[in-house]
Amino acid sequence: MSPLTSPLHDRHVAAGAKLADFSGWSMPIEYAGGGVLAEHAAVRDGVGLFDVSHLGTGTVRGPGAAALVDAALTNDLSRIGPGQAQYTLCCLPDGDPQAGGVIDDLIVYLHGPDDVLLVPNAANAAEVLDRLAEAAPAGVTVENRHADVAVLAVQGPRSLQVLELLGLPGELAYMSFVTGTGGGGAEVTVCRTGYTGEHGYELLVPADRAGELWDAILEAGQDLGIRPCGLGARDTLRTEMGYALHGHELSRGITPNQARVGWAVGWKKPAFWGREALLAEKEAGPARLLWGLRADGRGIPRPGMSVLDGDGTRVGEVTSGTFSPTLRTGIALALLDAAAGVADGAELAVDVRGRPQTVHVVRPPFVPSHVR
Incomplete structure (x- = not known):
């Protein structure tokens, strides 16, 4: 089976990207003219642009949508309000032989009590959304939007300057998001987050407008030394931060307690998948x-x-x-x-x-x- 391709695949090929299969997607590992070391340095010292459209996207909508997500995933949604995002985990439920193990880690975008956007990892997106759909009460719909939404990441100390040149909102609190217009008039959700340890943003845009936004970002950042960056630099950057990667530091066999991400667990919540197993492990010590x-x-x-x-x-x-x-x-x-x-x-x-x-x-x- 051939790997899936990003909406920006042709641009990666034209830029001389080295492509590789990543969770079933053909994604750029590095680009011609610099490679991982130069791309890593661009993000630490200036600004880099990543295509992370392999990340999944899904919506949960209807009366009680946020309550469903809160009762399933580990983090406590009451800690945030509309317009804020939150890192959380989808764990195997109590009763499973690996209860408390991590199916996936993901970002939740809270639009309101009846409207939630999820950004899981590529390999696990379908399972996370299927499990939520199975648990959804009447009136709540869970939709896989993976093919409809592209995700770009602008990362580095000069990332705010790039967004300002594009006319996109950038003066945001960490893990908050707003909607703006950029890249030929496309509607863009701008979130102040990332996976590099630098000031940065993740931009969600309709897949059919991703090319316009990619081009606009590179043009806006030209005088700031922007570089397109592949998943090779993304990995070195996140490892320097100690950020967990699913399949490595998190998995069905590795719990949040073991991976030191218990801060993303709402321990006082009455319910989430794997709660009893994780509480028992926490008390005993992993x-x-x-x-x-x-x-x-x-x-x-x-x-x-x-x-x-x-x-x-x-x-x-x-x-x-x-x-x-x-x-x-x-x-x-x-x-x-x-x-x-x-x-x-x-x-x-x-x-x-x-x-x-x-x-x-x-x-x-x-x-x-x-x-x-």
Whole structure:
């Protein structure tokens, strides 16, 4: 089966993008004329533009739409109001053998009590929406809008300048959103969020107007040094922040407690999928916890590599690992056994193809965050 393509696929090809299959979508990994290192630097120091249209989109509408979402997903929607967005998790329900494991992490856009927009990950969008549809009361409809909506991300310290040049609203509080007009008159939902650790925005636009907006953003940011950026830079940027990626730091077998995202759980809510299992794990203490690792030498930790203590005993596994363009060394996220008693600053090793690479335990982010 051929991978799906973004509405911007032709523009990526014309820009010399290296394309790869990502969760069933053909997406740019990096672009000609710079590659991951240059794209990463553009976001940290200036501004970059990402196509993240592989992300799913879905609507939940009707009387009690927000109440349905609140009763299903982990975070507490009462913490936010209309015009605000929230990071949350869809977990396996109590009674499932992996209850509390994460089906997906996603962003909720709250328009009002009867109108909610969801942005899940590509691979899990259909399942999240199907589960919500099955649980929906009469009068609430759940619609998969994946093919109708494109998602662009403008990220970096100069991102506000780009939006101002486009005439799009940019003076927003973190995790708030508004609707504006840009890119040839297309209606654009602008949200002050992102996945890079820099000041930035995610823009939702009708798929058939995405090309106009992409072109307009690149033109507006030309004098600011804007670069189109691929998923390679997106991964190095998010790893430097210690942000969880589903399938790596979160999965059906990895709970929010283990991944240190319990802050996205409304523990006092009366109901959400997996609540009892997660409360029990929280009280007992998770058997493993997510930590950051910073390499001392030239070896680069990669997902699946074993983490060893001073005696060579395996105490965990790398979930994400890469070369940090900012720190110029290898960094990783790893799930480590709680029984090992690992602490910030501890010296461990990663088995890099049969050779122990010394690493030090750190609490991410690896570099300062500028999102607020």
